[in-house]
Amino acid sequence: xxxxxxxxxxxxxxxxxxxxxxxxxxxxxxxxxxxxxxxxxxxxxxxxxxxxxxxxxxxxxxxxxxxxxxxxxxxxxxxxxxxxxxxxxxxxxxxxxxxxxxxxxxxxxxxxxxxxxxxxxxxxxxxxxxxxxxxxxxxxxxxxxxxxxxxxxxxxxxxxxxxxxxxxxxxxxxxxxxxxxxxxxxxxxxxxxxxxxxxxxxxxxxxxxxxxxxxxxxxxxxxxxxxxxxxxxxxxxxxxxxxxxxxxxxxxxxxxxxxxxxxxxxxxxxxxxxxxxxxxxxxxxxxxxxxxxxxxxxxxxxxxxxxxxxxxxxxxxxxxxxxxxxxxxxxxxxxxxxxxxxxxxxxxxxxxxxxxxxxxxxxxxxxxxxxxxxxxxxxxxxxxxxxxxxxxxxxxxxxxxxxxxxxxxxxxxxxxxxxxxxxxxxxxxxxxxxxxxxxxxxxxxxxxxxxxxxxxxxxxxxxxxxxxxxxxxxxxxxxxxxxxxxxxxxxxxxxxxxxxxxxxxxxxxxxxxxxxxxxxxxxxxxxxxxxxxxxxxxxxxxxxxxxxxxxxxxxxxxxxxxxxxxxxxxxxxxxxxxxxxxxxxxxxxxxxxxxxxxxxxxxxxxxxxxxxxxxxxxxxxxxxxxxxxxxxxxxxxxxxxxxxxxxxxxxxxxxxxxxxxxxxxxx
Numbered sequence: 001x002x003x004x005x006x007x008x009x010x011x012x013x014x015x016x017x018x019x020x021x022x023x024x025x026x027x028x029x030x031x032x033x034x035x036x037x038x039x040x041x042x043x044x045x046x047x048x049x050x051x052x053x054x055x056x057x058x059x060x061x062x063x064x065x066x067x068x069x070x071x072x073x074x075x076x077x078x079x080x081x082x083x084x085x086x087x088x089x090x091x092x093x094x095x096x097x098x099x100x101x102x103x104x105x106x107x108x109x110x111x112x113x114x115x116x117x118x119x120x121x122x123x124x125x126x127x128x129x130x131x132x133x134x135x136x137x138x139x140x141x142x143x144x145x146x147x148x149x150x151x152x153x154x155x156x157x158x159x160x161x162x163x164x165x166x167x168x169x170x171x172x173x174x175x176x177x178x179x180x181x182x183x184x185x186x187x188x189x190x191x192x193x194x195x196x197x198x199x200x201x202x203x204x205x206x207x208x209x210x211x212x213x214x215x216x217x218x219x220x221x222x223x224x225x226x227x228x229x230x231x232x233x234x235x236x237x238x239x240x241x242x243x244x245x246x247x248x249x250x251x252x253x254x255x256x257x258x259x260x261x262x263x264x265x266x267x268x269x270x271x272x273x274x275x276x277x278x279x280x281x282x283x284x285x286x287x288x289x290x291x292x293x294x295x296x297x298x299x300x301x302x303x304x305x306x307x308x309x310x311x312x313x314x315x316x317x318x319x320x321x322x323x324x325x326x327x328x329x330x331x332x333x334x335x336x337x338x339x340x341x342x343x344x345x346x347x348x349x350x351x352x353x354x355x356x357x358x359x360x361x362x363x364x365x366x367x368x369x370x371x372x373x374x375x376x377x378x379x380x381x382x383x384x385x386x387x388x389x390x391x392x393x394x395x396x397x398x399x400x401x402x403x404x405x406x407x408x409x410x411x412x413x414x415x416x417x418x419x420x421x422x423x424x425x426x427x428x429x430x431x432x433x434x435x436x437x438x439x440x441x442x443x444x445x446x447x448x449x450x451x452x453x454x455x456x457x458x459x460x461x462x463x464x465x466x467x468x469x470x471x472x473x474x475x476x477x478x479x480x481x482x483x484x485x486x487x488x489x490x491x492x493x494x495x496x497x498x499x500x501x502x503x504x505x506x507x508x509x510x511x512x513x514x515x516x517x518x519x520x521x522x523x524x525x526x527x528x529x530x531x532x533x534x535x536x537x538x539x540x541x542x543x544x545x546x547x548x549x550x551x552x553x554x555x556x557x558x559x560x561x562x563x564x565x566x567x568x569x570x571x572x573x574x575x576x577x578x579x580x581x582x583x584x585x586x587x588x589x590x591x592x593x594x595x596x597x598x599x600x601x602x603x604x605x606x607x608x609x610x611x612x613x614x615x616x617x618x619x620x621x622x623x624x625x626x627x628x629x630x631x632x633x634x635x636x637x638x639x640x641x642x643x644x645x646x647x648x649x650x651x652x653x654x655x656x657x658x659x660x661x662x663x664x665x666x667x
Contacts, residue, residue: 006597008073012065019061023054074599075100079110081596086114088643089636091612152246155230158239160185160194172246176218177552180509181501182474184555189214189223194244197227202239222250265292308439311336311368311376317346318353318366327357331366336376337439340416345436347400348412349380352420352432355395360384363429376438379431386422386430396420465584466650470638471503473649475586476556477631478511478549479623480566481529483521487568491517491542493531495549496623498631499556503638505631511552512624514539529621546570547577556583557649561604561630563587584649588630590656591637595644604629611636 005013027050034046079100085091095114097107152169154162162183173179178187185191193212201210209228215221226245269288315331322329353364361382369377396409413419418434425431465473478497484490497511514531516539526532540548549570560566563585574580592602596610604626608615613632619625646652 007077008069008597008599011068011073015061015065015068019058022057022061026050026053026057071102074597075103075107077597078600079103079107081600083110083114084595084640084643085610085636086117088639089611091610092118093612149245151226154185154244154246155241156185156244157241160191160198163241169246172221172223172248173216174218174221177511177548178217178554180499180552181506187217187551187554189216194225194227198229198242201227201229201242221248223247224249309338309340309342311338311378314338314342314346314349314378315366317342318349321346321350322353322364325354327353327364329353329364329366333366333368333378336368336370338376339437339439341412344400344412345416348409349378351398351400351409352380352392352395353382355391355398356380356382356384356387356432359387359391361387370438371435374438375435377433377435379425379433381425381429381431383429386424387432389422392420392422392432466653467648469648470641470646470652474556475500475559475631475634476553477559477627477634478553478566479560479626479630480569481525481531481621481623482569483517483519483525485565487565487572490569491515491519492545492569493517493521493525493536494529494623495545496627497549497552498624498627500559500631500635503635505628505635507628510624510627511549513545513548515545516541518542529623543573543576546573547579550577550579550581553581553583558583558585559588559630559634560585561588561607561626563589584653586634586652587656588634588637591634591641591652594646594652594655595637595640604633607633 030046030050030053034042079095079097082095086093086095095107095111097111100107100110149166149168152172153164153166154169155164157163162179162181162185164181165179170179173188176188185194193214197210197212209226212225212227214223214225216223224247228243230241230243269285269292311333312331312335315329315333319329319331349366357364361384363383365381367379367381369379371377396413399408400412409420413434416434416436418436421433423431423433476497476499478495480492480496481494482490482492492515494514495511496513499506499509514536516536518541521531521533521536539545558567558581564587567581567585570581588604588607589602592600592607596602600606605615605620607613608629611633613629613636615625615629619628641652646655
């Protein structure tokens with residue numbers, strides 16, 4: 001029973017028991033003396049003596065307890081917290097053992113132990129530094145590789161949560177608050193095709209992948225997806241995770257539909273005009289065919305997947321393919337940027353060169369020349385006569401890949417809106433030429449960013465959330481700035497949050513939004529957080545901001561410094577937004593009280609100072625600055641809480657109950 005009480009409370013109870021027991025013994029002695037004396041008139045003297053003795057005993061015991069509490073209990077509690085901070089939170093400052101001067105050598109011994117611990121930890125860090133540097137290099141390579149993949153890439157857990165995504169995934173899926181590490185994929189995609197494909201692949205052996213079409217929840221974008229299971233050696237989960245590559249084909253499909261409609265219109269018009277192909281009917285048919293052809297031409301190249309590619313890359317690829325088949329090619333195309341399907345165009349030119357060489361052409365060369373500022377002319381030249389039109393048509397009708405009878409050179413030319421021209425190229429030489437569009441300037445690429453945590457692939461959160469270890473949970477640490485301190489009448493004017501996933505702060509995933517409170521911001525509040533009416537004039541309203549924050553925080557444990565204050569502003573709007581903040585809520589004020597004792601100062605500044613967390617002065621009293629500072633402090637407190645025998649969420653929430661009066665005092 002008493003082991004769950006704090007040290008100071010146990011000492012207080014000890015002195016209280018000592019005072020009560022000593023007083024009882026003194027009273028018992030006086031009673032025995034009075035009985036043995038047998039003098040009734042002496043009763044008043046014995047009573048007065050007993051009262052004085054009891055008061056003296058309680059006064060002396062209280063005085064000694066106060067001295068003991070100030071000079072022994074509080075220093076011991078503070079010393080334990082300081083040692084725990086240096087053992088678990090990477091705090092390197094030397095312990096100030098002056099407050100423990102009445103504890104003999106305990107203070108200096110604790111300082112020596114923590115100093116030695118710091119030195120040992122630093123030595124170990126140096127020992128693993130070389131290996132860490134190697135792993136960091138590999139990590140950087142992985143980030144660079146995935147950031148440059150043209151498709152969106154998602155690594156997902158067996159439970160369909162996101163363990164990694166690249167910058168292009170954010171571009172394809174949109175800047176949604178539902179996208180983030182350890183967030184469910186169902187918040188972004190309609191899961192029917194994904195789940196069906198996953199179950200189909202899990203039931204098969206081998207490393208087979210599959211292609212699927214999925215739609216986004218927002219905007220109904222159509223995505224072409226490639227799924228492949230991550231069957232890894234030594235995986236700790238029964239079912240594997242998987243990688244999902246995404247490409248947006250919404251516009252491609254719309255173009256396909258437009259072409260189909262146009263062709264159907266043309267065919268129907270021709271069929272309707274055929275029975276009366278005379279007079280005005282013929283003119284009408286000609287007009288319809290001309291109009292349809294004009295419209296069709298604008299979509300000839302729109303449906304084919306095009307890419308920005310350097311002409312020299314086309315030449316290098318063609319040279320390599322032809323050399324393996326015994327045909328030499330001289331190529332000097334330069335860095336001209338073309339918009340085309342590089343694979344298809346390379347296979348087209350390969351087919352032309354191979355068939356032409358079979359007709360006796362030699363000394364092949366590939367050149368390029370700009371034709372205005374919209375297209376370039378690619379020339380495949382060779383020594384020999386100009387091939388006949390029939391021969392070129394036959395080459396273009398030949399499938400470019402075995403087993404793909406519909407994939408011909410003619411298809412590639414049509415998809416690129418070009419035609420193969422036969423022309424002379426100087427004495428004894430001839431050329432096959434076709435036009436390709438020049439690539440327009442690339443739009444700004446998203447900032448290179450790959451967010452991942454491979455440990456999430458093996459993490460299994462217990463169904464009973466209370467039993468989940470703290471470092472396994474997904475936290476959203478948030479802070480608000482308001483127009484005042486009364487949650488009943490004031491409003492939010494800024495809300496910000498960061499994530500702590502798998503015990504690490506994910507700095508790139510943050511929510512930071514100015515909010516239009518729908519009322520003026522008092523000058524006294526602006527002096528604290530520096531937010532003015534002009535800054536929030538065009539910002540989203542309170543309901544919209546809280547709705548978007550709810551999406552960002554969905555499924556995570558909420559954490560704030562003095563959480564009841566911030567939550568009161570959010571919960572006022574639950575009915576209006578039609579959503580509830582029903583997840584667990586943790587308070588770093590109470591975490592601080594558990595670790596450092598209620599007598600310590602528990603402001604955010606004091607907590608960050610104790611844990612070695614620096615909040616830049618310019619960011620203090622801004623929602624995002626305080627959220628980051630609180631997140632860093634909470635991240636460091638997780639191992640300290642576990643060391644304090646609070647290994648899971650349920651134990652921590654129970655411990656909060658013993659310190660709830662501290663929150664009541666703050667509010």
